[in-house]
Amino acid sequence: MKKLLGLVLLMLILISATKFASPKPDTIHSIEGTWELQSFYSFDGQNITDTIEKSEGYRQVKMYSKGKIMWTRYVPDDPNGRFGYGSYKITENSLVEVIEYGDDGMMKALDTMRNFTFELILKEDTFSQITLDDEGNRTSSENYKRID
Template sequence: MKKIFGLILLMLILVSATNWSSPPPEMLHSIEGTWELDSFYSYDGQDITDTIEKSEGYRQVKMYSKGKIMWTRYVPDDPHGRFGYGSYRITEGELIEVIEYGDDAMMKALDTMRNFTFELILKENSFSQITLDEEGERTSSENYVRID
């Protein structure tokens, strides 16, 4: 009888030590990686009104890693490339970039604005950073595809 009681007690201890939680939630997509600009959208406040493709030779790449962002842009008709570096964070539906330094034109722009907040639509292999006006209406977006 003592053996049966001991076995029952041992089984209860083992069962109580088992994790009875629900399965972990589905992982959200990560913005970490390298992305290339694919297109631009224009909005009428909420809906897309126009898609603007990149011009021939135009390239813009963003890299996100461990809370840091680096972006670069090349425009064939502009002899000066553009770049910026800073930090980023993602909140519920928002991408917030804080640019710390960049090329000469970027440094001049940073005198007036360093924090950039966008509505974020993030998928596994694409994302859109949507610019909002003062009333929170969509005005335009940059649309990226994952390249790494």
């Protein structure tokens, strides 16, 4: 009986030590889901200098699922829609999109660039993908709201 009591006491000590020694890591919000563009920001290198609202009828939607991204854009004055498909990964403060294919305009752009890296500000129902210049200064952002 003493051995059993000692064993139970030892197990309780180990369990409680594990609980205190292993705090839960901070979780980041998930970007998985469907998002619609709300606005654009211009920056002076670090701070927002201007907010540009979408024009009437303009829609841009991004869908992230299981490491894949698909985006589409509709501009009323442009009879050809825009779209792209590829993969993505996020870290605590970055978003990397690798576009594999898209519409004709996107395919021409992919000849020069396929990897798009952004600073990421991700919250539960909003995110901003911020474009940085070669020196790491903020230049512009696209700002999205979760729609699903």
